[in-house]
Amino acid sequence: MTKFLQILKYLISDFAGAEVTWNAWAQTCEFAPERPVRLQLNGEDYQWNKITTHIENLIYAPEDRNVYHEGTIKELSGEVLGANGKAYCKFSGIWDKNFVREMESGEKEQLIVVADYPLHTQYFGFSDFTLGLNELHPEDRAGLPPTDSRLRPDVRCLEEGKLDNAVAYKYELEKAQRARNINEETYKPLWFVEKMDEFANTRMYVTNGKYWEAKEAKFEQQKKNNAFIPIFNVSITN
Structure with missing residues (x-):
């Protein structure tokens, strides 16, 4: 790990x-x-x-x-130039198909190939990658913060085919969120600080470097100090 x-x-x-x-x-x-x-x-x-x-x-x-x-933007292309301005390789691709590198010799290599997902029409149009974002392995639970989206009770019910419970949980989660908005509750990010970025000429959130240390410690200190907002702590009546 x-x-x-x-x-x-x-x-x-x-x-x-x-x-x-x-x-x-x-x-x-x-x-x-x-x-x-x-x-x-x-x-x-x-x-x-x-x-x-x-x-x-x-x-x-x-x-x-x-x-x-x-x-x-549907297509992209580019070149890698040396100090003498000579192109050593070229890149080209189509956003939903592939990304290809062509060397000076003419040799081509498919760096990225977007594979078709034959059952996507039955799974909300999701790709394999998108479906995997909701996958939660038992061994991963201990190393996740309680605000990880994979722990949303409505998502878990949907993944398990419990559609009625998923709808009920979604309603309760949204109700709790509206209550926080009405109360104008504000929070300080745990892992980012807002700074003026001179390159972008706008204020950006920049990491404070504490996330990975906390993750390796399984967020024990943050949990002990109640640093996380209990956004998923809702219940339903079956």
């Missing part, structure tokens, strides 16, 4: 930017990201903006919904 955590430390950005403003009317929803995505890699700084997404026909089956974006 320790080795796994050490590897993950180098795969995760120090910046967080998951805030989204959403508006809904009739059968249409709009999701507008509020902050840019920031990445520092090998001494270089990168920034890009997430696109605003619109979904029409929300109550229809996935194949009958209309999803569109502002500035949709």
Whole structure:
């Protein structure tokens, strides 16, 4: 587990930017990201903006919904240049198919291939990766914070095929969330601090470096100090 955590430390950005403003009317929803995505890699700084997404026909089956974006990007291409300006390799890809590297010799390699999931129409249009995000192994429970989304009682019931309980839990969770909003409760993030980022010219949430240490200790100190908000502590009547 320790080795796994050490590897993950180098795969995760120090910046967080998951805030989204959403508006809904009739059968249409709009999701507008509020902050840019920031990445520092090998001494270089990168920034890009997430696109605003619109979904029409929300109550229809996935194949009958209309999803569109502002500035949709479907293809990408690029080159790796040497100091002399010569291209040593090229990259190209289509967002939902593949990502290919072509060397100077003409040799091509498929770096990423998006596999079809034959049963996706029966599972909310989810891919294998998406389905795996809700998977909860018994041996993982002890190392998770109580706010991990895999511990949501409605999600667990849905995964286990208990649909009536899933609906009941979802109702109670949303009711508790509305109560917190009405009371204007505010919280201080445990793992991030808000700072002005000069490169992006906006305020960004940056990691305080404490998460991985807490995870390796199975969040024992935070649980002891009641540092976590009990957002999933709701009950239903069967």
